[in-house]
Amino acid sequence: MSPANEPGPTTAAVQAVNLVKVYQTGGLPVHAVRGVDLRVDRGEFVAIMGPSGSGKSTLVHMLGGLDGRTSGEIWVDGKRADTLNESGWAILRRQKIGFVFQFFNLVANMTVADNVELPALLGGSTPRHARERREYLLGELGLADKADASPAQLSGGEQQRVALARALANQPQVLLADEPTGNLDSRNTRDVLRLLGEVHRQGQTIVMVTHDARVAGLADRLVTLLDGMIVDDGAIAPPRRRTKPGAGDVVELRG
Numbered sequence: 001m002s003p004a005n006e007p008g009p010t011t012a013a014v015q016a017v018n019l020v021k022v023y024q025t026g027g028l029p030v031h032a033v034r035g036v037d038l039r040v041d042r043g044e045f046v047a048i049m050g051p052s053g054s055g056k057s058t059l060v061h062m063l064g065g066l067d068g069r070t071s072g073e074i075w076v077d078g079k080r081a082d083t084l085n086e087s088g089w090a091i092l093r094r095q096k097i098g099f100v101f102q103f104f105n106l107v108a109n110m111t112v113a114d115n116v117e118l119p120a121l122l123g124g125s126t127p128r129h130a131r132e133r134r135e136y137l138l139g140e141l142g143l144a145d146k147a148d149a150s151p152a153q154l155s156g157g158e159q160q161r162v163a164l165a166r167a168l169a170n171q172p173q174v175l176l177a178d179e180p181t182g183n184l185d186s187r188n189t190r191d192v193l194r195l196l197g198e199v200h201r202q203g204q205t206i207v208m209v210t211h212d213a214r215v216a217g218l219a220d221r222l223v224t225l226l227d228g229m230i231v232d233d234g235a236i237a238p239p240r241r242r243t244k245p246g247a248g249d250v251v252e253l254r255g
């Protein structure tokens with residue numbers, strides 16, 4: 001293990017050490033993640049790419065304790081996390097981790113505003129701070145006028161943006177995002193990317209799975225998975241010409 005990957009009370013927001021996941025399906029093992037070492041420092045924005053089935057979702061689920069590991073270590077904010085039980089993970093998630101996944105799991109009988117404010121309140125924010133944060137996030141995502149709606153009254157793309165606002169409500173130590181723009185049209189994708197860029201500039205650590213090179217181009221660093229292993233890990237060069245992201249944008253690797 002390289003010194004940069006040594007676990008412990010470091011500056012890492014989240015870290016995997018020799019992380020392995022083997023699913024057992026009908027007696028046949030599926031090696032989804034095969035010994036991944038990944039350290040994400042505070043304030044970094046890491047995009048994870050790779051072909052379908054390469055283990056991207058499994059990796060980020062394990063980093064957030066949503067999927068158990070087969071072996072290896074997970075560290076969150078300098079503390080060992082893989083040894084936690086379910087309730088330990090639940091507390092850690094509430095305090096330190098924000099999630100945006102393809103299934104948004106908004107609470108159906110609560111308004112959009114309450115859905116977004118809840119994690120901040122559970123994390124100890126004052127009601128005023130939770131409301132201000134919610135107003136900021138929904139405003140940035142073009143959803144200010146939906147605050148009093150219920151999730152069922154929203155489109156899929158709107159629900160996805162509410163899920164992002166909820167994940168960021170608590171200013172988590174790390175945001176884990178799995179295809180956060182997966183269901184969005186280009187205008188809504190722009191809103192989401194603008195917000196991710198902005199919270200990143202404010203210091204938010206982000207680990208994001210994406211299939212879209214334009215979305216990955218927003219990150220500082222691109223990690224590529226293949227067959228459950230990291231095959232490339234390098235900094236992303238900023239675009240030479242600062243223009244709006246477009247279909248023809250090329251992501252350059254310095255790695």
Ligand SMILES: Nc1ncnc2c1ncn2[C@@H]1O[C@H](COP(=O)(O)OP(=O)(O)OP(=O)(O)O)[C@@H](O)[C@H]1O
Binds near residue numbers: 023025030054057059
């Ligand atoms: N619950 C499960 N049970 C059994 N096998 C699984 C399970 N979840 C994922 N797998 C398998 O693990 C491997 C990695 O899957 P994973 O979803 O992590 O890939 P991915 O890179 O995120 O793919 P995609 O880009 O299609 O979302 C695949 O072979 C998949 O079939």
